[in-house]
Structure formats: C-alpha cells, structure tokens
Amino acid sequence: MSKFAMELTGVKKSYGDKIVVDGLSFTVAPGECFGLLGPNGAGKSTIARMVLGMISPDAGKITVLGEPVPSRARWARMRVGVVPQFDNLDLEFTARENLLVFGRYFGKSARELEAVIPSLLEFARLESKANARVAELSGGMKRRLTLARALINDPQLLVLDEPTTGLDPHARHLIWERLRILLARGKTIILTTHFMEEAERLCDRLCVLEHGRNIAEGSPHALIDKHIGCHVIEIFGGNPRELSSLIRPYVQHIEMSGETLYCYAPDPEQVRVQLRERAGLRLLQRPPNLEDVFLRLTGREMEK
C-alpha cells in the first residue's frame, strides 16, 4: 500500500496539438483535502477524469488508493466517490431511488442500501425530500444529493470537480460545512475549483495550475506568505496609469486590473500619505488572500 491516497508523477495529456496537462506531479496524503486551483481550461477536469481512469494519460504514472490507474481504475473506483462539475442525477427518479440505483452499480443489495440511504439523506439534509423527484429539487439540493450519492459506497477518497460552482452563498456554505464533516471523519478529498474562498477554507494544501502545469504548491497560508506576504491596497476611481507611477516607489509590487490598482504594500501608510491630496479615490486596505496569489501567479489582466 502506498503511503499516499493519490500520487501523480509526470502526467501528460494532450489533444492534438493542445497540451492540456503538462508533466504534472503531486501527492495527496490520506485524510487531506487537496485543491487543484486554476482558471477554466487549466486542465482541472481532465485531471479528474484521468484520476478516475476514464481517460489514459499520454505519459506519467497515476496511483489512486494504491491501485495503478487506468489499469486497475475499476478497483480504485470501488473506494472513490465522485461529485462532477455538472449534475448528472437521474431526473426520472426520486432522491431515494437515485441512491438505490447508484448503489446497485457498486454491486450492493437493496437490503444493504435501504440500511444506509436514510442516513445519507439526513447527511445531505434531504430527509424530507426522499420521495421528491430530482427535477423538483433546487440547485443546492441537487448538489447535496450528488454528494450523498458519492458516499453510497462509503469511499475513502472523494473527487469533487467544482462542487459549488453555480450555487448561491447559502447553498455553498452548507456544502462546505458538509465537506468539513467528511474531512473530520477521515475522508480524503481532492477538489478542483476556481473559487479562491473555497480553496482557502477547505484545502490543507493546494496546487495552482496554469496550462496544465503546477506553478505553485503548498498550504493556502504558506502560499499567501510566500507570494504576497504583505497588505494589499486596492485603489479605484482614478487614472490607474498615473497613480501607478506615483506610488510605485512605495510598494513592493503593483498590478493593474481594469480600473483597479492592486498594491502589495509592506508599509501601507506611505501609500496613503501619497494619495492623501487626491479626492474621489477609494482605497481598500486588506490582508492578502489566495486570490491575490492566484492573480499574481497567473496575471491580473484577463487578456493574456
């Protein structure tokens, strides 16, 4: 048995000329929540599909729960639960039937399943919706049902592909809370997201992906300290180019995004002094977050 829940070594995948995953390596320890953070098109979903053995890498090695993938992916999947990016619940069925049918795909008997389905529905806060058709459920309920479905085989590892994309804040917080409970129960989670807050709240460690490459890896705090390490001042309402040349000597790094200036300022007071005379400017001083790291690494400007 490998000491890692998941291990990728030099994994490559391309479609035609387009390199989607480019020599990616990382490991996930048992019980850890590991995040794959990247913009759309960074290769996150491709990685998730490779980990499940649904597609084969062109090069490199993947091990999931001690099983080589894709050759023994089926055995790995017996102990893996999946929440996909797009809901693929069975709309013809009720919530309970969805769990029953899915459990049978794992070779479980109706009796075994009837014993666990109530507690899974309770976990997903869907007790009252057991006999409601999926089509009648809200977006957040569907996601929770998908999460319950992913738990039907009592997996050791959960693969979550953008689990809260498209949900309102309430629904999202409820999912996050459920995921923390699962982590406390010792499940290993691998999570893809482009949602910085999600990664910061949930992940023990994460890697930042760009064009299928691992461009930074570590705990959220370590990454913030390493790549930013000081306060951030956001300035809006003036001419960013002019302001930028004015305050550049007083900050560690400065970036422009649309009409906003992001200043990484070890000494924020100095920046404030420089801007004191200017009316109509709005300044927001805040501690650095993962979004700053992400944008610092991948570039603030969208067109690149």
Place this chain on the structure above:
Amino acid sequence: MDEGFAAALPANAWNWLAVWRRNYLAWKKVAFASILGNLADPMIYFFGLGSGLGIMVGRVEGTSYSAFLAAGMIAASAMTASTFETIYAAFARMRDRRIWEAILYTQLTLGDIILGELAWAATRAFLAGTAITIIAAMLGYAAWPSVLYTLPVIALTGLTFASLAMVVTALAPSYDYFVFYQTLVITPMLFLSGAVFPINQLPGAFQQVTRFLPLAHSIDLIRPAMLGRPVVDVGVHIGALCIYAVVAFFLSSALLRRRLLR
C-alpha cells in the same frame, strides 16, 4: 492501448444487470404508455395490411395473408422496439442526460453499460414481439406448441438489432442522423426480408441481398414456428443473428470508447 480497451469491455458476467435494472425501474413508471406505444404500430400494420391487402392477395405460401403477415409483424416489432430504444433512449442516456457518465464513476465499465443497454433493448423487443404473438395467437394465427419457439427468437432478434443500433448511436453526432438509419436501413429491411410479402416476389438481385439481412433470418425462424411448419437451416439463421450481434457489440464498444473515454 490494449490495457485501455479493457475499460470498453464488460468487467464480469453480472455487472450489466445493474444497468438493466436502472432502465427497468425507469420504464416501470411509464410501462402502460410504453407497451401501448410498442403495440400500436405493428397492430395498425397487421390489421391494415392484413384485412385490406389480404382480401386482394388471397393465399400466400399456402396460408392466409394475415397468417403470413403475423410472423413478419412479430419480427418487425422486435426490430423496431430495440432499434428505437437504442438510438433514441440510450443515446439520450449517453449524451444529454449524462447517465452513462455517472455510471462510469462506479466500478462498472463502459462495456458493462453497453451490455446492460443491449439487454434492456432486447427485453423491450421481447415484450413488444411477445405481445404481438399473443394477439396473433388469439386471432388463430399461431400453431401450438411450436409458437413457443418464437419467444427466444424474438429475444435474439431484439439483441441483434440493439447491437446494430448501438453502432449507429456510437457514431451519430445528434438525433438528426437517426432518421437516415431508419429510412435507409430499417424500413427497406422490412420490405426486403419477407415480412410483408414473400422474398421470391423480389427481383433476383434483391433476393441475393436478402440472405444477408438479419431480419430475414429472424422471419425464417419465426414464420415456420407460427405456422407449425418445419424450420430449415435453424443453425444458419441463429448463427447469422448471433454473428451480427457479437460483431456489432465489439464494434460499438470500440467506437464508444473512442467517443467517451478520451
């Protein structure tokens, strides 16, 4: 590559049953409408052609036209039931409704899914074909007990046409393409296979083509059973249906693997 192909084959002899049961559970909710739908079309042909043409045609191959037509309608209903289940319903489960995708997260392989879908389509065909057989029997067009031999043939016919339709499902970019399969393959097959009129009425060249049509083999098995006559070349007919089913199964598996697992 070889290693990857394992994912497109059934993992074991029973995994497909979970997929079959999923489809059965969904079907149970709409069973009545579904059976009625499956019955309506062949029954309209049966009574329409049988009573209408039957008066003009008189006797065919030594029996009444309706008795002749019954076997054709049984085979045709099995063919269309499993074809439509596979090109429309299974295609929807594969593409639009992402049901196959969800199944692939479990320990099932793509091959298990394909086999489950084929078995399900064959079941639908069996139900449709058997219903027509029962009605034909009630009208006095079935010889007892040889009519019982039609039942396994109906199931095999369903499986063969499901397998063939799975190749079309694997290749079709959208629903629009299925109409080509229907109008260029399925409908001509109905007329070239001796379902509606005897094959020897066809021009010589067409009679040669007929030997390769799976529906013709199915009818050659069902008609004698319905009329209580001896069947000739049982092995050839069953063998032909099996070859179509098996070859199309592997072909569709390879095509679906290319489509879905990359």
